[in-house]
Amino acid sequence: MIAETGHFALILLMMLAFCQAILFSPLGIVFRRGSLGLRNTAHLQTAGGVSSLDTGGQHGFWHHFSSALLTPGAVRISPGASLSPMPLWPLPVLICLLALGAQASQIYSFVTSDFTLAMVAQYSHSSTPLMYRIAAAISPDCGATLLWVTLTSSAAILFLIQNAIFKKAENPQAIVSVMGLVVGLLAASVLIDGTPFARLAAPPLDGQGFDPQSQDILDLFYSPALYAGLSGLSVIFAATIAALPRAALHRAWAEMLRPWTLISWTLLGAAMAISAYRAYSQQSWGNWWYWDASENAVLLPWLLATAFLHCLAVLEKTEALKPWTALLALSAFGAGWFGTFLSRSDLLGPLPAALRSSGDNAVLLVGFCVLFAGAYYLFARVAGQLRENADFTLVSRESAMFINSVMLAVAAAIVLIGTVYPLFLRWLGGTIITVGPPFFVQALMPVTLAMLLLMGLSPTLRWRVDGAASVGRRMKLALILSIIVTLFVWMRHIDAPSLPLLGIGLAAWVVTAALGDLWEKLWRHRDHGESKYRNIQLLGPRYLGMSLAHIGMALLIAGGSASSIWEEQSVLSARTGQSIEIGPYNLQYEGVSLLPGENFATRKAKFIVYRNAQPVTELYPEVRYYPIRGVETKESAIWHGRDGDLHVSIGDRAEDSGRIVDVRFLPMMPWVWAGMLLILLGGIINVLTRMILLFKKNGVSAP
Amino acid sequence: MIRLLRLNGPLMLPMLALVMALAFYARPAYAVNPDEMLSDPALEARAREISEELRCLVCQNQSIDDSDADLAHDLRVLVRERLLAGDTNQQAINYIVARYGDYVLLNPPLKPDTYILWASPFILVGLAGLAVFGFYRRKKREGRTTPANLTDQERKRLNEILNPSGD
Numbered sequence: 001m002i003a004e005t006g007h008f009a010l011i012l013l014m015m016l017a018f019c020q021a022i023l024f025s026p027l028g029i030v031f032r033r034g035s036l037g038l039r040n041t042a043h044l045q046t047a048g049g050v051s052s053l054d055t056g057g058q059h060g061f062w063h064h065f066s067s068a069l070l071t072p073g074a075v076r077i078s079p080g081a082s083l084s085p086m087p088l089w090p091l092p093v094l095i096c097l098l099a100l101g102a103q104a105s106q107i108y109s110f111v112t113s114d115f116t117l118a119m120v121a122q123y124s125h126s127s128t129p130l131m132y133r134i135a136a137a138i139s140p141d142c143g144a145t146l147l148w149v150t151l152t153s154s155a156a157i158l159f160l161i162q163n164a165i166f167k168k169a170e171n172p173q174a175i176v177s178v179m180g181l182v183v184g185l186l187a188a189s190v191l192i193d194g195t196p197f198a199r200l201a202a203p204p205l206d207g208q209g210f211d212p213q214s215q216d217i218l219d220l221f222y223s224p225a226l227y228a229g230l231s232g233l234s235v236i237f238a239a240t241i242a243a244l245p246r247a248a249l250h251r252a253w254a255e256m257l258r259p260w261t262l263i264s265w266t267l268l269g270a271a272m273a274i275s276a277y278r279a280y281s282q283q284s285w286g287n288w289w290y291w292d293a294s295e296n297a298v299l300l301p302w303l304l305a306t307a308f309l310h311c312l313a314v315l316e317k318t319e320a321l322k323p324w325t326a327l328l329a330l331s332a333f334g335a336g337w338f339g340t341f342l343s344r345s346d347l348l349g350p351l352p353a354a355l356r357s358s359g360d361n362a363v364l365l366v367g368f369c370v371l372f373a374g375a376y377y378l379f380a381r382v383a384g385q386l387r388e389n390a391d392f393t394l395v396s397r398e399s400a401m402f403i404n405s406v407m408l409a410v411a412a413a414i415v416l417i418g419t420v421y422p423l424f425l426r427w428l429g430g431t432i433i434t435v436g437p438p439f440f441v442q443a444l445m446p447v448t449l450a451m452l453l454l455m456g457l458s459p460t461l462r463w464r465v466d467g468a469a470s471v472g473r474r475m476k477l478a479l480i481l482s483i484i485v486t487l488f489v490w491m492r493h494i495d496a497p498s499l500p501l502l503g504i505g506l507a508a509w510v511v512t513a514a515l516g517d518l519w520e521k522l523w524r525h526r527d528h529g530e531s532k533y534r535n536i537q538l539l540g541p542r543y544l545g546m547s548l549a550h551i552g553m554a555l556l557i558a559g560g561s562a563s564s565i566w567e568e569q570s571v572l573s574a575r576t577g578q579s580i581e582i583g584p585y586n587l588q589y590e591g592v593s594l595l596p597g598e599n600f601a602t603r604k605a606k607f608i609v610y611r612n613a614q615p616v617t618e619l620y621p622e623v624r625y626y627p628i629r630g631v632e633t634k635e636s637a638i639w640h641g642r643d644g645d646l647h648v649s650i651g652d653r654a655e656d657s658g659r660i661v662d663v664r665f666l667p668m669m670p671w672v673w674a675g676m677l678l679i680l681l682g683g684i685i686n687v688l689t690r691m692i693l694l695f696k697k698n699g700v701s702a703p
Numbered sequence: 704m705i706r707l708l709r710l711n712g713p714l715m716l717p718m719l720a721l722v723m724a725l726a727f728y729a730r731p732a733y734a735v736n737p738d739e740m741l742s743d744p745a746l747e748a749r750a751r752e753i754s755e756e757l758r759c760l761v762c763q764n765q766s767i768d769d770s771d772a773d774l775a776h777d778l779r780v781l782v783r784e785r786l787l788a789g790d791t792n793q794q795a796i797n798y799i800v801a802r803y804g805d806y807v808l809l810n811p812p813l814k815p816d817t818y819i820l821w822a823s824p825f826i827l828v829g830l831a832g833l834a835v836f837g838f839y840r841r842k843k844r845e846g847r848t849t850p851a852n853l854t855d856q857e858r859k860r861l862n863e864i865l866n867p868s869g870d
Contacts, residue, residue: 283769292763394839406835410827417823430816434758436766436809443824573737632771651736660736 003117006105007197013098013149014187020091020180024173028086088160088172095183096153103150106196110137116203119143119196125209125628127599131220136210139223141344142194145364148227148340149186152179155231159238162256169256174242175235182234185367192363209628212600213282218274226271226298230336232264233301236308237333237375240326244378247385249326254316257329259687261309262545266683268302268336273676281636286567286647286664288672291440296419297339303412304332307405313542314398317463321402322386323379328405330379334372335412341365347423395466400458407451414443445499452506452557455550456482456513459543460520478516482509493565500561507558514547514554541693545686552678559671563644568665573658583665585639585646586610587619592650592659600624605650605659609639616641621648645669735768739779741787750783753792757782757799758809766809778807 022028110133115121123136123143138147156179163169190196236257243249275295280288289295311325345361392398418435426432460474486505490496521539568583576591590606607619619637626633636649644667651660735754741747751768757778759770767775767782778799785795799807811817853861 283765287769290764294763402838403835406831410824410831413827414824417820417827421817421820421823425816431805433805433811433817434764434807434809435811435820436758436764438756438810439820447824447828571735571737571740634771654736655738658737660738 002105003109003114003197003199006102006109007195009098009105010102010146010149010187010191010195010197013095013102013153014184014191016091016095016098017153017180017184017187020095021177021184023086023091024177024180026174028177086173088163088176092153092156092160092176092179095180096157099150099153099183099187103146106143106146107134107137109197110134113207115205115207116199117196118198118200119194121200121204121207123207123210125207125599127628128207128210129215129598131217132210132215135214135220135223137196139214139219140211142190142196144223144227144344145186145190145193146196147223148230149183149190151224151227151231152186152234153183155179155228155235156183159235159260162259166256169239169242170248170252171242171246175238178238178241179234181371182238185363185371189361189363189367193361209599209626212624212626212629212631212633215600215626215633216278218278222271222274222278225267225274229264229267229271229305230301230333230340232260232267233305233333233336235260236264236329240329241375241378244326244382247322247382249315249322249386250319251316254312254325257312258316259690261305261312262683262687262690265302265305265309266680266687268298268305269676269680269683272298272302273680276676277673280647281638282634283636283649286563286569286645286666286669289437291415291418291435291437293339293419294343296415297336297343300339300412300415301332301336303408303415304328304335307408307412308332310401310405310408314401318391318398320392320398323383324402324405326379326383326386328409330372330375331409331412334368334375335416337364337368337372341368342419392464393466395461395468395471397458397461397463397466400454400461404451404454404458407447407454411444411447411451414447415440418443445503448557449499449502449506452503452510452554455553456506456510459546459550460513460517474520475513475516478509478512481512482506496565500565503561504558507554507561510554511551514550518547541686541689544689545682547682548685549679549682552675552680552682554675555671555678556675559668559673559675562668563666563672566667568667569663571660571662573654573656574661575658578658580661580663582646582663583644583667584611585616585641585665586613587646587648587663589659589661597624599628600626603650605661607637607648609646611641619646619648621650623650623652640670640673642670643667735779739776739783741783746783746786749792750779750786753782753786753795754779756796756809757807760803760807764809 022031109117109120110124111130113120113124113126113133115124119142120136123140124133128136137143156176159169159175159179160172163172169175239253239257239260240249243253272295275298276288279290279295280286308325308328311321311328314321315325341361341364344364418440421435422433456478457471457475461471482505485508486501489504490501493501521543570580570582572580574580574589576589578589580587580589586609588608588610590608592603592605595602595604602622602624604620604622607621609616609619617639619639621637622635624633624635625631634649634651636647638648639646644665647664647666647669649662651662654660735751741750754768755766757767759765759767759772759775759778761772761774762770765775767778781799782795785798790798796808805812805814811820813821
């Protein structure tokens with residue numbers, strides 16, 4: 001019964017969401033006017049201007065219907081009309097409650113292991129630990145889409161709360177309408193593409209178990225972070241759609257979207273960091289990014305959200321770049337949706353599965369096409385009307401941020417093309433090819449390096465106008481320092497390939513430029529206040545978050561480049577007591593023991609790690625066997641040392657009856673993880689301090 | 704079986720052994736391991752180099768060097784056999800491609816089917832460059848190159864605000 005209730009709630013939710021989409025849209029206003037038979041003259045504002053028409057008769061109704069259809073969002077009731085606006089709260093709250101109910105009933109079915117449900121039977125087992133049952137409910141297939149529905153409808157409520165407190169949105173009705181459409185389409189996808197509430201005619205005695213690869217604490221947070229990030233992007237999308245027809249992309253709009261942008265950007269980044277670390281710790285390879293469809297599905301919206309974040313800052317400051325910012329806002333959510341479709345459908349998997357691809361998730365695809373065809377149509381119609389107030393010169397902060405956002409968009413386009421190219425080539429009857437990491441690295445590295453160059457420069461530039469000469473004077477020290485670093489690295493490793501070397505040099509450039517700028521802002525202008533701490537306050541959370549994220553990005557690039565050049569590895573067959581030399585470490589292999597886990601059996605090896613004959617730590621790499629699915633997984637053991645990661649994994653017994661051991665030393669790899677954490681920290685600090693400031697100042701926006 | 708695994712009694716170890724024996728029976732071949740390796744380190748290094756460019760056919764963008772799949776193991780062995788037979792790196796790769804198609808190459812080869820793919824970064828960068836160039840050109844044509852400087856009056860007012868004490 002519980003599942004049926006959830007199913008019913010979901011169906012009701014979908015219908016209500018579509019009702020919400022229509023009722024709050026300009027169409028809804030026309031409908032309500034028509035059905036109420038209002039005979040009074042109402043002032044309806046169309047894109048062409050204000051027209052005063054009799055809406056009582058059939059002619060008026062159809063006239064407004066068609067005008068509302070052709071210029072969506074452009075029609076609204078002027079204050080003089082007798083039709084009261086729809087109350088904002090009831091429908092979204094009801095939808096959110098229904099979504100939470102459906103989600104709760106689905107999780108309940110997983111927790112109680114109700115194997116009469118097809119999805120529970122497919123993804124869970126009575127021996128699956130509780131937290132992985134919950135993960136099984138929300139991570140695979142339609143469960144994930146249901147989570148997306150829940151989070152998006154919750155995001156709509158959060159938006160309403162924000163709107164109630166700060167009154168930033170000019171046209172909340174339209175935003176609520178678009179959010180309704182998004183929720184409705186997603187709910188339709190859950191219901192039609194494969195509902196999580198379907199019962200089996202002949203239920204099995206037990207389920208097939210949750211994917212062992214995903215049974216990890218970190219993986220629990222992947223799906224929530226990803227879909228919460230996408231829900232945030234959907235609010236941005238809705239607000240852009242609502243603002244476009246009246247070209248109302250101004251400062252208040254940007255200010256309203258800033259927290260949403262930062263939060264979704266941080267969450268998407270967290271999802272990427274989780275997937276990178278999991279890939280790193282599950283493979284013996286020590287690789288952390290495979291450029292496969294599911295990873296690119298997160299990278300795409302993240303890149304575009306990053307571009308949007310920067311353009312939004314420009315727009316908020318100088319009201320410039322409006323069309324470009326709007327395009328990025330639409331595309332970020334579009335990329336998120338399309339990426340989710342790609343990773344969900346089996347179109348891009350490994351070959352055997354991809355050739356059998358069934359075209360499932362059709363509703364997700366159709367919904368995507370409908371929503372974004374409409375969105376881009378609207379954009380194309382009104383982009384010309386967006387008044388540009390681009391009052392800046394080529395050498396200015398705006399320019400640097402604008403050009404960088406263009407490059408981020410180019411990078412996103414390259415990732416997209418690389419991801420879908422094999423698919424289209426196959427459909428067009430060409431050969432079947434793989435576009436693997438080498439393509440992405442070669443195509444993206446030059447773009448990334450150019451972005452790093454601008455990234456170091458941009459925070460030190462002045463808004464609107466700056467002189468090339470004065471920029472040169474300011475950046476002299478950073479330039480010299482970074483060249484020294486590059487030369488130093490190059491002299492020590494003369495045979496190193498040039499691209500990673502450039503990466504390290506440019507990372508040094510970004511860090512020195514950021515630190516130099518910080519120093520200049522803190523100590524050069526002492527007269528700002530009594531103490532230097534006052535200067536820190538003056539810099540504000542945005543500056544702090546930005547600096548942290550930029551330095552984090554530089555560390556990530558430097559670490560990734562360095563570890564790719566100087567990786568040391570050895571694969572050998574080890575015997576108990578044998579010692580293995582790798583990098584600065586010396587590992588002593590202490591043998592393997594068989595141990596029971598909660599729902600797996602594991603072979604756990606013990607290594608004692610020495611450095612300069614001093615014991616540093618003990619590492620326990622494992623090979624786990626999950627009997628339910630009959631799958632083995634590797635859990636490498638990683639030691640984040642001060643100059644590099646020690647990455648140890650074990651394999652099977654070798655023919656000479658030793659144990660296969662794969663040890664790697666990845667110099668500077670901790671920089672990558674520290675960089676990711678710094679980027680996330682930058683986002684979190686920015687959001688948190690802004691919130692604190694907002695509430696302290698009682699509704700006045702932060703500097 | 705899994706219920707028995709949780710027992711902490713005398714049955715546990717035999718059960719574990721049984722489970723692991725089953726696991727052993729269904730064992731995947733692990734990523735590159737010493738049994739496959741060639742005794743000549745130079746040849747082995749070349750084999751690793753080649754393996755990194757070949758895709759495991761049944762995995763997501765993993766090289767065969769990295770993959771636990773049986774098929775990847777077979778390919779690794781095949782590469783080493785070709786090298787022992789005296790092939791150059793390119794010959795060994797060609798041998799595999801002739802049997803499995805371009806799909807095994809992680810780095811897509813440059814040929815008519817992939818011209819668009821390899822040209823796309825250049826096209827995109829070019830288009831973006833043109834768009835940015837056009838943006839600044841248009842701005843210049845519309846005479847908005849530099850924001851208007853402050854008038855003398857504004858400058859005076861600004862000075863008053865910045866230095867209220869009048870120093």
